[in-house]
Amino acid sequence: MKSRRRPYAEQRPQDLGGGVWSVPVPIPGSPLGYTLVYAVESPKGPVLVDAGWNHPDAWEALSGGLAALGLDVNAVRGVVVTHFHPDHAGLAGQVKEASGAWIAMHEDDAALVRLMTEYVATGHDDFHADMLRRAGADPGEARQAMGERPTPPAQPDRELRDGDLVDLPGRKLRAVHTPGHTPGHICLHLEDADRIFTGDHVLPDITPHVGIYPYDRDDVDPLSDFLDSLDRVSDLSSLNGPLDALPAHEWIFPDVAARAAEIRHHHEEKLERLRALLTRRPQPLTIWEVAAMMTWNRPWDDLPPTLRGMAAGEAAAHLRTLEARGAIRRVAGVDPVRFQALDS
Template sequence: MATTFDHGGGIRSVQVPIPDNPLGYTLVYVVDTDRGPVLVDTGWDDPASWSVLAEGLAGCGTSVEEIHGVVITHHHPDHHGLSGKVRDASGAWVAMHAADTAIVRRTRETQPGRWFAYMTDKLTAAGAPEEHIAPLRDAAPRTTLPGFSPALPDRELVPGELLDLPGRRLRAIWTPGHTPGHVCLHLEEEHPSQLPGHGRLFSGDHLLPEITPHIGLYEDPDDATVTDPLGDYLDSLERIGRLGAAEVLPAHQYAFTDGAARVRELLTHHEERLADLRSLLVEPLTPWQLAERMEWNRPWDQIPYGSRNIAVSEAEAHLRRLVKLGRAEAVAGSEPVAYVAV
């Protein structure tokens, strides 16, 4: 049974399940326009998720076939997974920021063996133990991977521009951090319940009511640019905080008000976390060793294999921020590279 909610003013949401994931579901938003309904995100590519989306759209008084367009906040499979199926069924356009479209294109073109080799090299450089790296080497000969054929978008979300949605004022706001091309969408219309503030914000994973989104490294096997995704995220958060939206419509959990207060909480959280990590770096630590010592939602020995890779990526993102701020530095000659507080 699909769970739907009417947010008023021609906006509804459908809870589309994410298989075997503690997040539970993605909130797919249905936005009425003068040319037909437009979706914000689509949910995970899974038969059960597809059935719930179709059932939910029927509950909202429409159908997959009637969808006019799809706006994707970012390329992750719990947001973009079903975009291709929606487009095939309806002829809808699919729009995404160019930076995430580039990731989709690269994902479609990358052979799994190339990806496994890259991950092996990356984890080796981070100081991961051999028993963690060995399964990646064993998996390299496989020919297919789930999520390696995401739909290629056919429209670009241009930061600062209004989307071509007749009868609506929906502006794209580039908010890199969670992904390089993450976009929030500002509905510049009076709130239907007259809540104080400036319109409503579809926040994707950028701003969630109770969760801190993952900030890892932007993965590109062919690009050696030293990025600072945590710095990008914090800058993006401050810009979103200044919007003064009356209500935030996130991709997970539930809608909430006072986005500016949530932004302040997240900025404080990351500042405290950076200070905690710097205190751990009184001794030289590799990114893997730092990840082992960081506070997660469960002890390190209970964190699943794939989640450890994500945790190491997050540790590296924080290390890059500390280095950029001049609070830590790489230890000359260390192999794998260790970092220490300065």
């Protein structure tokens, strides 16, 4: 089954067959419009894949959408979260309060949730201000780009690792660790139905945000992790035959491997353009300068400050991958951090 992206007002809960249902849950103020929350049938109550944004309208859409499909939110057995972002994990705590459901996510994202819970607001502001300064943003721009401190989602009761089966009696729903968008992002392979819940990892039209925070870290390489994870999803199709993708946004689509290959090609082209850009510049560039020169979905001057901050995170991830591949280097002993091509 395939459904094109439409405004949230035109979305409806759907019976996808085979004991799987989808419920569109609104994301207030977001151009994405909604999260597709999935329910998977089991003899002991449905298990949700993601839960949606923590907002009264979202709760009404989730609980009402389940009811329209003949399901009761109070009977939900568990919520398995593809990653900790608020449009996926936000309502998991409220579902737990209503039904006693367990909450599960990958152990790497569970660690981030604990860190977010312990982090004080003043620490968040200082962290972001210094991160933006080291990236090359001027003080005024840094203040505007900081954004609000995110509210941590509910703590998970269960932590998953790659290959674990979700507690779903009568079905085989296996966690596939696909880091990149977050360190603990997982896809979920419904092995008894040739379907894969892709979260934000593989989307049919857009690509997920892959960034580094702090921007100047040199001990991680999330974009390389993401590209490797795309290959993992493609390998599942090679082993099991074509898999239908049930993503968290946009629409359901067939042949997840074909789309994964398109996304990989997109990033390889972006990396090559960035390498060429640095090669043409005689002087090393800051992360902020690089971000301003890259191509986004709108001109840099038209991006709001918070989106400039996200763009800088994505620029940093691409710079880090080029550095790891030996195509560029970071200049030692300078603040803010700067990068240059090795052959310049």
